[in-house]
Amino acid sequence: MEQPVSATTEHVTTPTVPASATTPPAAEPFPEPDPRRWRMLPVILSAMFVAMFEYFVVNVAAPSFQHDLHTSDAGIELVVGGYGFAYAAGLITGGRLGDLLGYKRMFVLGMAAFTVASLACGIATSSAMLIAARLVQGATAAAMVPQLLALINVVYPLHERPRAMAWFGATIGTGSxxxxVLGGVLLEANLFHWTWRPIFLVNVPIGAIAVVLAIRWLPDTRGAQRPRFDPVGAIAIAAAIGLALAPLILGRAEGWPLWTWISMAASVPVLIVALRWESRLGRAGGSPMVDLALFKERTFSIGLALSGLMLAMFGGFMLAMTLFLQGGMHMSPVRAGLLFGPLGVAFAGSSMLARRVSGRFGSRVIAIGAALSTTGLVLLGVVLTWRGTDLAAWQLLPSMMLVGAGNGLVLPSLVGSVLAGIRSRNAGAASGMLVTAQQFGGAAGVTVLGTVFFSALGSHPSGFGDFVTAMRWVDAVDVVTIVAILGLAFLLPKQAAGMAARR
Incomplete structure (x- = not known):
């Protein structure tokens, strides 16, 4: 039997999860919840906020990098995409290190290193320095983000977990x-004539405060029986993810040279070798980076697929809408960013509502959210077709708000479903796998829908009508994706998302 984590973090899982992925029997009493748990929630959620903020903010600052640092097109791609590459490739390892060293320790180390990397980005004097700092920033984000989901999973009692997950979902929306919005405002304000630098430096005070409060308030969740680190699995899995991600992040802008296809093809055998190693290590009684027994649970497997597809749809939608507003409607970064404000409000509001709805409808709340997003995307297609070149920006708002509200309902409920029943010793690794699926999906969505947008737009667009056509094609692909998500949502056990809320 697995040893308890601590007097404040041991938890009981649902009885529907296989023995290989469950905690001790439910007959054991619940421990007294940590009295600091709601005080610590904003601290750990700050990691998700700054990670999502840095993922999106560089898009609006790319021209400034090119002007100030004389960065080449390839360099701009590495500044923008290098962060996402290092972030996604390191998430599973970051999660397992949390299981090994303790979630508090990894959170503090990751946040401190992320803060230093953000400072290095902000004071970079060359494109090479900025690229290197962005890669480190992504890797340190991978160290801290899995810990926040693991902490939620082990610190909060089952009946309080949906509330914490609702705040997690709201943080994803507000950070994105x-x-x-804030990126455009900071560029427009040009504080101290620092141009793009404040978009990185703003993380320094946030990170410093989070580190101090985390040291004071976060509980030590390291278990008495710790899993051993698997360096072979860590390297092999990171290599497989990296080989698949690098072409997705850089391929479209580079024109899909030969190396991108070789890299994607090589990721498959490397992943097979990595999974065989993990399977053999697990059978030998070791501690694999990825516990393959987790995939025997239908909720976990389907939930990972849904997470990837949902972020693919949302990431591609955000990119295409940004290109449409700034390129087609000639909006400034600030004005275009502000138009996303209602989407963020709808996202955050529905995330807070998700915990109540999931208590009544269980995992069907995921289908409800997908249906809302489907309605928003269909409405967008109707508006684009109806208004055409006479389209006004405000006419996009109802569609954008429906998409935001749908995603806000889905994400916290989906995360709660995927992590339901994960025992404490695997909470970090499972969280890393979940966020990896989301980041991989987001990168794939940006690549696929970006390719669709630019292919439909053509190399020499003749006017706004070409942008409308390109956006309609992206919208059509997104509708197909969200309908697939809607179908998968009905394969989840109904009680998966709602059981914790009812207990």
Whole structure:
């Protein structure tokens, strides 16, 4: 039997999860919840906010990098995409290190290193320095983000977990939209004539405060029986993810040279070798980076697929809408960013509503959210077709708000479903796998829908009508994706998302 984590973090899981992925029997009493748990929630959620903020904010600052640092097109791609590459490639390892060293320790180390990397980005004097700092920033984000989901999973009692997950979902939405809105505002304000530098330096005080409060308030969740680190699995899995992600992030802008196809093809055998190693290590009684027994649970497997597809749809939608507003409607970064504000409000509001709805409808709330997003995307297609070149920006708002509200309902409920029943010793690794699926999906969505947009737009667009056509094609692909998500949502056990809320 697995040893308890601590007097404040041991938890009981649902009885529907296989023995290989469950905690001790439910007959054991619940421990007294940590009295600091709601005080610590904003601290750990700050990691998700700054990680999402940095993922989106660089898009609006790319021209400034090119002007100030004389960065080449390839360099701009590495500044923008290098962060996402290092972030996604390191998430599973970051999660397992949390299981090994303790979630508090990894959170503090990750946040401190992320803060230093953000400072390095902000004071960079060359494109090479900025690229290197962005890669480190992504890797340190991978160290801290899995810990926040693991902490939620082990610190909060089952009946309080949906509330914490609702705040997690709201943070994803606000962080993503803040990257668009606050990034544009900071560039427009040009504080101290620092041009793009404040978009990185703003993380320094946030990170410093989070580190101090985390040291004071976060509980030590390291278990008495810790899993051993698997360096072979860590390297092999990171290599497989990296080989698949690098072409997705850089391929479209580079024109899909030969190396991108070789890299994607090589990722498959490397992943097969990595999974065989993990399977053999697990059978030998070791501690694999990825516990393959988790995939025997239908909720976990389907939930990972849904997470990837949902972020693919949302990431591609955000990119295409940004290109449409700034390129087609000639909006400034600030004005375009502000138009995303209502989407962020709808996202955050529905995330807070998700915990109540999931208590009544269980995992069907995921289908409800997908249906809302489907309605928004269909409405967008109707508006684009109806108004055409006479389209006004405000006419996009109802569609954008429906998409935001749908995603806000889905994400916290989906995260709660995927992590339901994960025992404490695997909470970090499972969280890393979940966020990896989301980041991989987001990168794939941006690549696929970006390719669709630019292919429909053509190399020499003749006017706004070409942008409308390109956006309609992206919208059509997104509708197909969200309908697939809607179908998968009905394969989840109904009680998966709602059981914790009812207990």
């Amino acid at each position: 939209v803040a990257g668009q």
